[in-house]
Amino acid sequence: MRGDRPGRLPAAFFVTLGFIQAIWPLTMDLYLPSFPQIEREFATSPSFVQFTLTGAFIGMACGQVIAGPLSDRVGRIRPLLVALVLYAAASTGCAVAPSIEVLVGLRLVQGIGAAATAVIILAIVRDRAEGAVMVKLLARLQLVNGVFVVASPALGAQLLRLTDWRGLFWLLVAYGCALLIAALLVLARHETNPPARRALREKARLRDDYRALAGDRLYRSAIGAGALQWAAMMSYMASSAFLFQGVFGLDPTQYAIVFGGHGALMIAGAQISARLAGRIDVTALARxxxxxxxxxxxxxxxxxxxxxxxxxxxxxIPLFAFTTTFGVISPTLQSTALRHHGVRAGAAASLIGATNMVAGALAAPLVGVFGVTSPVPAAAVMTVCAGLSAVVLLIGFRRPRAIEPASAPI
Structure with a gap:
């Protein structure tokens, strides 16, 4: 671990980070129970409704590529505040979208705002920790974030009894505004990317950062495997509403309970990862x-x-096991990827998030193309993606690359 210890920042700082990180599950999961409702209102197909997820994923990929390197140069807090403003504005547009095409486009903009917050939070964590300590800190943030992972689908299902899918987006508007106020009050006084480090980036070229990242085999392997695992998870998530409600006959509340159970298992997996990281090498745990x-x-x-x-x-039963294991792996891959890149943590984190979002964008409508009248297509996509990620790690993690002086964390 380098620099100040996480404990030197107030607990409210990390709690606020956890709530901001929860933009991700709220943005993706809150409206999942309303997919059939959106399909009926716009007289469209399940696959087209799934493109609202694809739009958000594409936006998240673009937002992270912009926000990460920017936060290396100007600090973490100012870009974070701008991202929250953009998120609230885009959520307002989604709430009043007149067509499915407009909704997809606005979800892309909403994804840009959500992604910028996500990548900056990961960079902040890397500013404070590395290795096993970073895994533990990510697991602690997951405790806050995980409440929303568990609660979002159930909350969405219950709110659909009182409002329609548009009302769910109005809730996201309110949440984005509340986070903006919290960030101004709690985070603005604690910049984790100090002026001395930012000064090192003034003459740095982004292409040189990307060249350094591309030359790190551990980094390449970690983000490649992580993207494939995200594709596996998103192929299930995008089809889950249709499978559980259409194929297995669950009502929206039952679906939300099942989906929330997956979120709880993801949290449990992250806590298991934090426990094991101090005893087992992080790369071995990921593999x-x-x-x-x-x-x-x-x-x-x-x-x-x-x-x-x-x-x-x-x-x-096997789906629950898959979700728990996914929770174990995710922080280990992030920690491994960022191990050698503290000086360019924003740029490194941006590529992690961007590749995940691109993979999710490609996978989200894929199952819909093959059909959602059976769970077999979703399981097939999950198996192929998970198998490819295993191959990537078995090859890429064979001999850990030595830390180069230019890439040493600061």
């Missing part, structure tokens, strides 16, 4: 967890094909 992830996806697919009579239970 072993990825093999387990591939195994759970394979069991899911084989079970659906060989024993379709197991129904919902046969679908949920």
């Amino acid at each position: 072993g967890g990825t093999l387990v992830l591939f195994g759970t996806a394979g069991v899911l697919l084989i079970g659906l094909i060989a024993a379709p009579g197991l129904g919902l239970l046969g679908f949920l």
Whole structure:
């Protein structure tokens, strides 16, 4: 660990970071139970509704590429405040969207704002910690963020009893405004990217940063495997409302409970990762967890094909195992990728997020193309993506690359 210890910042600082990080699950999960409602209102197809997720993913990819390097040069807090303003404005547009096409476009802008906050938070964490300590700090943030992962679908389902899908976006407007106020009151006084470090970036060229990142095999492998795992998870998430409500016959509340259960398991996985990180090498933990992830996806697919009579239970058990393992792996891959790049943490974090979002954007409508009348297509995509991520890590993590002086963390 370098620099000041996380404990030297007030607890309210990290709690606020956790609530800002929760923009991600709220933006993606809150409106999932309303997919059938959006489909009916705009007289469109399930695949087109899933493109509202794709739009957000593309926006998140663009937003992170911009915000990360910018935060290396001007500090973390000012870009974070601008991102929150953009997020609230785009959410307002989504709430009044007149067509599915406009909704997709506004979701792209909303994604830019959400992504900028996400990448800056990851850079802030890297400013304060590295290695196993970083994994533990990410796990602590996940405790705050995870409440929203668990609660978002259930909250959305319950709010649909009182309002329509547009009302859900008005709630996001209110949340974005509340976060802007909290950031001004709590975060603005604690810039984690100090002027001395920013001065080093004044003459730095972004292409040189990207060249340094591309030359780090650990970094390449971690972000490649992470993107494939995100594709696996997003292929399930984008089809989950149709599968649980259409195929398995759950009502919106039951669907929200099941989906929230996945969020709880993701939190549990992150806490397991924090415990293990102090005892097991972080890269070894990431590699072993990825093999387990591939195994759970394979069991899911084989079970659906060989024993379709197991129904919902046969679908949920391996899916729960997949989600828990995903929670274990995610912080280890982030920590490994950022290990050698403290001086360019914003740029490094931006590529992590951008590749994840691009992968999610490609995967979100994929299952809809193959059909959502059966869970088999979703399980097949999950298995292929998890298998490829295992191959990437087995090859890329064989011999950890030595830290180069130019890439040493500051």
